[in-house]
Amino acid sequence: MSVDSATVRRIAHLSRIAIDDSEVERLRGELNAILAFVETLSEVDIDGVEPLTSALPMQMKKRADVVTDGGICDDILANAPMREDHYFVVPKVVE
Amino acid sequence: MSDPTHLSLAEARDALKSKRLSAVELTQAHIDAIQESRALNCFITETPELALSQARDSDARIARGDARPLEGLPLGIKDLYCSKGVRTTAGSRILDEFTPTYESTVSANLLRDGAATLGKLNLDEFAMGSSNETSAFGPVVSPWRRAGDPDARIVPGGSSGGSSAAVAAHLCLGATATDTGGSIRQPAAFTGTVGVKPTYGRCSRWGIVAFASSLDQAGPIARNVRDAAIMLRSMAGHDPKDTTSVDAPVPDYEAAVGASVRGRRIGVPKEYRIDGMSAEIAALWDKGVAWLKDAGAEIVEISLPHTRYALPTYYIIAPAEASSNLARYDGVRYGRREQGRDITDMYEKTRATGFGPEVRRRIMIGTYVLSAGYYDAYYVRAQKVRSLIKRDFDDAFAAGVDAVLTPATPSTAFAQGEKGAADPVEMYLNDVFTVTVNMAGLPGVAVPGGLAENGLPLGLQLIGRPFDEETLFSLAAAIEQAAPKIECPQPWWREN
Numbered sequence A: 001m002s003v004d005s006a007t008v009r010r011i012a013h014l015s016r017i018a019i020d021d022s023e024v025e026r027l028r029g030e031l032n033a034i035l036a037f038v039e040t041l042s043e044v045d046i047d048g049v050e051p052l053t054s055a056l057p058m059q060m061k062k063r064a065d066v067v068t069d070g071g072i073c074d075d076i077l078a079n080a081p082m083r084e085d086h087y088f089v090v091p092k093v094v095e
Numbered sequence B: 001m002s003d004p005t006h007l008s009l010a011e012a013r014d015a016l017k018s019k020r021l022s023a024v025e026l027t028q029a030h031i032d033a034i035q036e037s038r039a040l041n042c043f044i045t046e047t048p049e050l051a052l053s054q055a056r057d058s059d060a061r062i063a064r065g066d067a068r069p070l071e072g073l074p075l076g077i078k079d080l081y082c083s084k085g086v087r088t089t090a091g092s093r094i095l096d097e098f099t100p101t102y103e104s105t106v107s108a109n110l111l112r113d114g115a116a117t118l119g120k121l122n123l124d125e126f127a128m129g130s131s132n133e134t135s136a137f138g139p140v141v142s143p144w145r146r147a148g149d150p151d152a153r154i155v156p157g158g159s160s161g162g163s164s165a166a167v168a169a170h171l172c173l174g175a176t177a178t179d180t181g182g183s184i185r186q187p188a189a190f191t192g193t194v195g196v197k198p199t200y201g202r203c204s205r206w207g208i209v210a211f212a213s214s215l216d217q218a219g220p221i222a223r224n225v226r227d228a229a230i231m232l233r234s235m236a237g238h239d240p241k242d243t244t245s246v247d248a249p250v251p252d253y254e255a256a257v258g259a260s261v262r263g264r265r266i267g268v269p270k271e272y273r274i275d276g277m278s279a280e281i282a283a284l285w286d287k288g289v290a291w292l293k294d295a296g297a298e299i300v301e302i303s304l305p306h307t308r309y310a311l312p313t314y315y316i317i318a319p320a321e322a323s324s325n326l327a328r329y330d331g332v333r334y335g336r337r338e339q340g341r342d343i344t345d346m347y348e349k350t351r352a353t354g355f356g357p358e359v360r361r362r363i364m365i366g367t368y369v370l371s372a373g374y375y376d377a378y379y380v381r382a383q384k385v386r387s388l389i390k391r392d393f394d395d396a397f398a399a400g401v402d403a404v405l406t407p408a409t410p411s412t413a414f415a416q417g418e419k420g421a422a423d424p425v426e427m428y429l430n431d432v433f434t435v436t437v438n439m440a441g442l443p444g445v446a447v448p449g450g451l452a453e454n455g456l457p458l459g460l461q462l463i464g465r466p467f468d469e470e471t472l473f474s475l476a477a478a479i480e481q482a483a484p485k486i487e488c489p490q491p492w493w494r495e496n
Helices: A005-014 A021-043 A073-077 B009-017 B023-036 B048-063 B105-112 B161-168 B185-191 B225-235 B279-294 B307-328 B343-354 B357-370 B375-398 B424-431 B435-440 B469-482
Strands: B043-046 B074-078 B116-121 B174-179 B194-197 B217-222 B265-269 B298-302 B403-407 B444-451 B457-464
Touching (some): A005 B357, A021 B307, A021 B424, B009 B048, B116 B161, B161 B174, B279 B444, B307 B375
16 A cells, blocks of 8 residues: 555644645655555464454553542643643634 | 773672772762763763762762662663653653653662662654664764774664663663663664663553553663663562553562573574575674573574564554654643644644654654554554564463574664665664564563674674563573673763
8 A cells, every 4th residue: 555645644634743745745755665664464364363452461450449649730730831820721722 | 999980880889888989989980971972972961960969868878888779870861761850852852841740660760779860861752763863962973983984973773872872981880771672672782782671561661751652661771781680670660650560579680690591492583584684693693592502501493483574563553652652742731832823733833843754754654554444454454463473472482492592683883874864664674683572572682792893793682581581681691701792992982
């Protein structure tokens, strides 16, 4: 499979990365080189094989459903590029 | 005492214990070395004041007979580990002046055990790279030079290139690193140092900037096997804050260094003899076999039939996980923000200017393989092939193999700009021998095997059973004992 320039633009938008028109051809070439490289996986017989989702078999650990942390608003906001009181500030998202 | 930066970590520990040296002297000697070695670009952020205050505490502890396991030993921290109150960059512009209000569990473990922290080490951006050339803070230069080619700037490997170069150049006694596809072992092999990628779950990932969470694992780079064992003992351990961290006791790895390897069965996988393997790498591998045989190990040929699919599988799974993990860099909660006409425009501009080209490429590949219509064809298929890669190792271990011996890398280090400029895949091939280990969650160690004809180090890799790092330390020590001793060049890079 290979991607065309419309697909490159769509992937960039899904990735929330702005791209210039001048970059599209180069990105298309690079993405297609990687896709060609992984194409070899199509020859592997994967019938009846379960997908591996955890490197080692382990039970997901559970803990009691109680508050273990909190009250650290100032810490959480300390690195925000824009904040007001105890809020993150973003461009307006509702009209 | 002569220059204390020439001591190994174990020697420095013993010198401090016997009060032949103070922690402040030891730390100051490393701070001086770092300041004279800025030409190598190993550190993104130096923290000399912090290190000296930690060293003063250590001297007080030693004086009252209250020394901890790493008391007063100065280390470097890969700048992927969050350090409380110290700017943490992940080698990226997008984190800007991000200054964590918390400490990663692994670096907190090192501090708990008394280490001093000299600063934050350079790396490929978000640990994506094999040469340290993708760092937003400029490439790291290896202290090693190619024979007869003093002008070539040799790469220290990646992504933990600041860690490997700083340890090789004696700027710290040891360093933390991380390994997603080979990022501890490949830079160790390139710089003649020892790098350990522990079993997945052995070290907590909490507070380490995430790249591909099912593959990422923390580990040490040090100048010898014993030093790496000492560091790993402090780094490892259960952490309730990482659900994949394993609740199992941490053995005394140092005790495994020097233990007999007689009767150990070592698998040599025939699939690693790849097409076009250099004669030099093949000869190194043969020597490794001979050294282990001389030490009493039994060598058996094994087959890991899905080896050739590991790297393509990695280049689906790692970017997929990365595209998800790196979604958090949105210009809202931390790091850089570019203004936009609306929130989407703000996200897109922030990420376009904040991420470098390799990171943008991997996010886009990851987004593509997870997108509707392609998820099964790429991502689910890759996860199934990953099962087969792991099964290969399970079968070998079930047949009685204790560890697997391979070369660490397909070549020696190269010079800046020599690889990957035209085709990103050329750079990816660096990890062809290391990436299987991450796929299967196994422990692996890279240990020096000697010098190539071009004067640069070569490394061997040992792969172990899950949570059997001790066997790897014993075997790596046997190789270290038998291999020719290699000396890092005189400090040609020093400014005075």
